[in-house]
Amino acid sequence: MNAYPPILRDLIRRLSKLPGLGEKSATRVAMHLLQCPREDAESLAEVIRQMRDRVRTCPRCFHFTDGELCSICADPARDTGELCVVESTADLLALEQSGAFRGRYHVLQGALAPLDAVGPDDIRIRELMRRVDEEQVKEVIIATNPSNEGEATAHYLLQLLKDRPLKISRIAYGIPMGGDLKYTDRITLERALKGRQNFA
Amino acid sequence: MNAYPPILRDLIRRLSKLPGLGEKSATRVAMHLLQCPREDAESLAEVIRQMRDRVRTCPRCFHFTDGELCSICADPARDTGELCVVESTADLLALEQSGAFRGRYHVLQGALAPLDAVGPDDIRIRELMRRVDEEQVKEVIIATNPSNEGEATAHYLLQLLKDRPLKISRIAYGIPMGGDLKYTDRITLERALKGRQNFA
Numbered sequence: 311m312n313a314y315p316p317i318l319r320d321l322i323r324r325l326s327k328l329p330g331l332g333e334k335s336a337t338r339v340a341m342h343l344l345q346c347p348r349e350d351a352e353s354l355a356e357v358i359r360q361m362r363d364r365v366r367t368c369p370r371c372f373h374f375t376d377g378e379l380c381s382i383c384a385d386p387a388r389d390t391g392e393l394c395v396v397e398s399t400a401d402l403l404a405l406e407q408s409g410a411f412r413g414r415y416h417v418l419q420g421a422l423a424p425l426d427a428v429g430p431d432d433i434r435i436r437e438l439m440r441r442v443d444e445e446q447v448k449e450v451i452i453a454t455n456p457s458n459e460g461e462a463t464a465h466y467l468l469q470l471l472k473d474r475p476l477k478i479s480r481i482a483y484g485i486p487m488g489g490d491l492k493y494t495d496r497i498t499l500e501r502a503l504k505g506r507q508n509f510a
Numbered sequence: 511m512n513a514y515p516p517i518l519r520d521l522i523r524r525l526s527k528l529p530g531l532g533e534k535s536a537t538r539v540a541m542h543l544l545q546c547p548r549e550d551a552e553s554l555a556e557v558i559r560q561m562r563d564r565v566r567t568c569p570r571c572f573h574f575t576d577g578e579l580c581s582i583c584a585d586p587a588r589d590t591g592e593l594c595v596v597e598s599t600a601d602l603l604a605l606e607q608s609g610a611f612r613g614r615y616h617v618l619q620g621a622l623a624p625l626d627a628v629g630p631d632d633i634r635i636r637e638l639m640r641r642v643d644e645e646q647v648k649e650v651i652i653a654t655n656p657s658n659e660g661e662a663t664a665h666y667l668l669q670l671l672k673d674r675p676l677k678i679s680r681i682a683y684g685i686p687m688g689g690d691l692k693y694t695d696r697i698t699l700e701r702a703l704k705g706r707q708n709f710a
Contacts, residue, residue, distance in 0.1 A: 313606040315576035317564050321557045324550075329542050330535045339528045340561075341600060344574065348562055350524075355558040357521045358543055362551050364517050365544060374544070376515035400541060406513040 318344070370441070372417040372434050373399055382406075388414050391448035395438060395467065397421045397455055405453065413451075416441060421459035422466055428459075430466065438467075442474060449477040456483045456501070518544070570641070572617040572634050573599055582606075588614050591648035595638060595667065597621045597655055605653065613651075616641060621659035622666055628659075630666065638667075642674060649677040656683045656701070 314322070318340060326336035343351045367373065368380035375381065382388055392413030396402050402415050420433040430436075442450065452467055454460035464480060471478050484502035485494055494502075514522070518540060526536035543551045567573065568580035575581065582588055592613030596602050602615050620633040630636075642650065652667055654660035664680060671678050684702035685694055694702075 313573070313580075313582060313603060315565055315574055315581075317557065317561050317576055318574060321554075321561050324554045324557055327550075328539045330531075330538055335530045337600070337603070338530055342529050343558055344561065344565060350527075351558055351562050354521075354524045355555040357517065357524060358551055358555040358558075361517050361521050361540075361544065362548055365515055373513065374515055374518060376517055380513075381515075382513060400537070403513060403537070 367417075367419075371415050372419055372437070373402055373415060382414055388412060389446075390414070391446055392451060393441065393445075393447045393449070394451040394453050396453050397460060397463070401453065401455070411451075413449075418454075418463065421454060421457070421463040423459045424462070433463075435467070435470070439470060442471065442476070447476055449479060452478070452480045567617075567619075571615050572619055572637070573602055573615060582614055588612060589646075590614075591646055592651060593641065593645075593647045593649070594651040594653050596653050597660060597663070601653065601655070611651075613649075618654075618663065621654060621657070621663040623659045624662070633663075635667070635670070639670065642671065642676070647676055649679060652678070652680045 321343070322333065322336045322340045325331055325339050326333045328336070331339065343354070364376045365374050366376075368375045368383055370379055370383045373380040373382060377384070390413040392411070393416055394402075394405065394411055394413060395416045395418060396405065397418050397420060399417055402417055405411050405415075416434065416438050418433045418435065418438070420428055422428060422430065422433065441447065450467075450471055452464045454463045454467075468478060482505050483498070484505055485491065485498065491499070521543070522533065522536045522540045525531055525539050526533045528536075531539065543554070564576045565574050566576075568575045568583055570579055570583045573580040573582060577584070590613040592611070593616055594605065594611055594613060595616045595618060596605065597618050597620060599617055602617055605611050605615075616634065616638050618633045618635065618638070620628055622628060622630065622633065641647065650667075650671055652664045654663045668678060682705050683698070684705055685691065685698065691699070
């Protein structure tokens with residue numbers, strides 16, 4: 311590393327702090343940035359800076375937006391009365407890419423994690439309850455992750471919502487498409503059995 | 511992707527063009543840049559821009575530098591008369607990190623590749639010959655990669671250098687430390703046998 315000029319070492323150090331990049335991949339990216347057309351490197355730097363100025367969270371659903379409301383909240387066609395609750399924007403994106411949901415989302419920006427001192431006031435649960443009361447929500451679809459935190463959050467939301475006059479559902483957890491029962495872990499099999507559906 | 515603001519999509523697109531990053535890892539990095547402390551994202555942008563202004567190649571050995579000569583060429587302690595010829599700065603760095611070489615380098619910035627129309631004039635061979643003639647070079651150590659291009663380059667250099675009054679050597683290619691003969695490919699085994707050394 312000492313054979314590199316200090317600014318290059320600094321770049322590699324900063325890049326290697328990014329998620330998924332270690333020192334080797336950071337060095338590779340730095341070499342690329344050094345050798346690619348100059349305007350490519352400069353526009354990347356510019357976009358990183360501008361992005362921090364322009365992108366904020368949607369005040370309604372806490373998804374990212376560069377305007378007032380995010381593109382999903384601003385789209386009247388998505389006012390279906392279905393509200394899908396996810397932990398993070400990345401989860402929202404995964405669902406969006408599937409194209410299977412045409413309603414709106416609510417991003418909790420986290421999940422309940424008592425061991426890490428993340429309680430109901432630390433994630434966007436209060437805002438969710440306000441939306442449920444103020445918007446024409448007919449169904450809340452809980453789509454938290456099948457982890458301890460996601461489960462805890464789902465059960466907490468169920469308790470909060472169960473007395474309201476709306477449908478509450480949860481996405482299905484089970485064997486993934488292309489999966490193989492003999493290689494599937496015990497807990498997933500248990501969930502798949504519990505969630506079995508009758509042939510119509 | 512369409513659920514993201516355009517500037518974020520632009521950032522993800524640019525990041526996913528970096529070596530080793532696909533769309534998923536680029537998205538993860540973009541999310542991190544959006545959520546990390548603002549000054550971290552801004553300094554990364556700043557360092558990428560400054561690096562392009564400050565870093566150039568050493569006019570003597572073609573390694574990266576931010577000064578006149580690179581740190582290795584500028585270090586009088588490394589004037590050992592040994593000149594190690596590598597294809598790229600990344601190869602130089604790997605050798606530097608091993609700590610096994612205390613002489614100077616010459617970075618070819620590529621290797622001969624007739625099929626891709628990379629000939630002797632496209633890489634820093636002329637500059638190497640000038641150094642061999644002008645500097646007090648006692649030994650040229652060829653450390654090109656064991657690929658078709660690296661082999662071709664090594665043989666070409668050998669032809670060019672063989673009539674000069676200096677030692678020409680080539681780093682050893684063989685079984686890597688921790689390797690296992692039974693899992694080693696045929697060509698490596700052949701090289702390892704060819705390169706066998708007598709017990710002293």
